[in-house]
Amino acid sequence: MITIGVPAEGPDEPRIGLSPETAKRLTKNGAKIQVASGAGTRSHFSDTDFKDAGATIVKDSAAAVKGADVVFTVRRPSATLVRGMKKDALLIGMLDPFSDAKGLETLAKTGVDLFSMELMPRITRAQSMDVLSSQSNLAGYKAVVDAAAAFGRALPMMMTAAGTVPAAKVFVMGAGVAGLQAIATARRLGAVVTATDVRPAAKEQVESLGAKFIAVEDEEFKQAETAGGYAKQMSAEYQKKQAELIAEHVKAQDIVITTALIPGRPAPKLLTRAMVESMKSGSIVVDLAVERGGNVEGAKPGEVIQHDGVTIMGKFNLPGLIPVNASSLYAKNLTSFLDVMIDKESKELALDWDDEVIKGTAIAKDGEIVNAMVADQLVGGGASPAAKKPSAAAKTPAKPNPEGGSK
Numbered sequence: 001m002i003t004i005g006v007p008a009e010g011p012d013e014p015r016i017g018l019s020p021e022t023a024k025r026l027t028k029n030g031a032k033i034q035v036a037s038g039a040g041t042r043s044h045f046s047d048t049d050f051k052d053a054g055a056t057i058v059k060d061s062a063a064a065v066k067g068a069d070v071v072f073t074v075r076r077p078s079a080t081l082v083r084g085m086k087k088d089a090l091l092i093g094m095l096d097p098f099s100d101a102k103g104l105e106t107l108a109k110t111g112v113d114l115f116s117m118e119l120m121p122r123i124t125r126a127q128s129m130d131v132l133s134s135q136s137n138l139a140g141y142k143a144v145v146d147a148a149a150a151f152g153r154a155l156p157m158m159m160t161a162a163g164t165v166p167a168a169k170v171f172v173m174g175a176g177v178a179g180l181q182a183i184a185t186a187r188r189l190g191a192v193v194t195a196t197d198v199r200p201a202a203k204e205q206v207e208s209l210g211a212k213f214i215a216v217e218d219e220e221f222k223q224a225e226t227a228g229g230y231a232k233q234m235s236a237e238y239q240k241k242q243a244e245l246i247a248e249h250v251k252a253q254d255i256v257i258t259t260a261l262i263p264g265r266p267a268p269k270l271l272t273r274a275m276v277e278s279m280k281s282g283s284i285v286v287d288l289a290v291e292r293g294g295n296v297e298g299a300k301p302g303e304v305i306q307h308d309g310v311t312i313m314g315k316f317n318l319p320g321l322i323p324v325n326a327s328s329l330y331a332k333n334l335t336s337f338l339d340v341m342i343d344k345e346s347k348e349l350a351l352d353w354d355d356e357v358i359k360g361t362a363i364a365k366d367g368e369i370v371n372a373m374v375a376d377q378l379v380g381g382g383a384s385p386a387a388k389k390p391s392a393a394a395k396t397p398a399k400p401n402p403e404g405g406s407k
Helices: 020-028 047-052 061-065 079-083 101-108 124-129 131-150 177-188 201-208 236-250 273-278 323-341 356-361 372-380
Strands: 003-006 032-036 056-058 070-072 090-093 113-116 158-160 163-165 169-173 192-196 255-258 284-287 304-307 310-313 362-365
Touching: 003 061, 020 032, 020 047, 020 323, 032 047, 032 061, 047 056, 061 079, 070 323, 079 101, 090 323, 101 113, 101 362, 101 372, 113 356, 124 323, 124 356, 131 177, 131 255, 131 284, 131 310, 131 323, 169 177, 169 236, 177 192, 177 201, 177 255, 192 236, 236 273, 273 304, 273 310, 323 356, 356 362
Parallel strands: 003 032, 003 070, 032 056, 070 090, 090 113, 169 192, 169 255, 255 284, 284 310
Antiparallel strands: 113 362, 158 163, 304 310
16 A cells, blocks of 8 residues: 655645546545644645545645655645655655756655656657646636637627627637647637747647737748757848747737747747737736746736836736646546555555656656756756766656747
């Protein structure tokens, strides 16, 4: 029997790594679950809900992780909490591998094995474990809903005896998971939708949702995607032509939603201050990449501001604003991932470190960093000798799944 610990998240994170549904499934399969009291409150999962699903409620997060074989988190937990875990336990969560490598090294030195769900390989069998897709999907939906609520006019065209209300124009920049959901949501609300992306394959996806694709479609554009489906870095000449096209298009838009993120890099700047200032008074801009530096010049992380009559929304953690759905989907992602690690007969942990799903998400094993990207960051920032010599697992990392618009 394995023991799963679920601590409470920090004050800025309403999501939780477990739902009553997944708790019931895990306990039915023989797992023991200990949940910190009140951990699910902000996701509207009560202690009683978890008790009824077979989990044990403990007094706090320290008690939840104590003695656990596996700990489910949403965000990277504190070093203090991780030190309370037993050595060789598994910590599984969204550990933010693209920042603070020294912090990850500190967690690794506790002897806890670290797995970051953002690094899930892009393969068919891992789709049910893909947290970036499940969470970005909700972020794209929430971006449109928030923009519609802040917009001082209606989104759909309405014909009345007093006259016609024109449909709002929505422009989505980045057609990844979040962008495609934003397009679909805006279309359902009756807006006229356009979208752009640097990947040629995105054009068909955008048009299949009833939106118009906007891009400079030259030869460079046709070669702008890697074999793995990621966006290539475009030349300065192409970027200039694309910027000119976008700048002209943005002037007529009522709502602009930016979603472009490239794993391991700062978010690309898509909307300049001049572009924002060219928009009509009352227009809305939503920057989904604000936590990574933002796509919009002038966006304030975590804030909603006014600039020259335009509302720029830079809210953090949009999936967390829909915590019931976000937690339910995330919990299923974690449970599907844990299934890969459990022997079906003994019901005990049996990790195959050659499995690409396990190897691809692993950050630390046996006290050492085993992820190439994290190890490289440590080398650049003065890593310990152990981190400067990454293991074989670190030398062949799986490609991380993209978040937002840049696949």
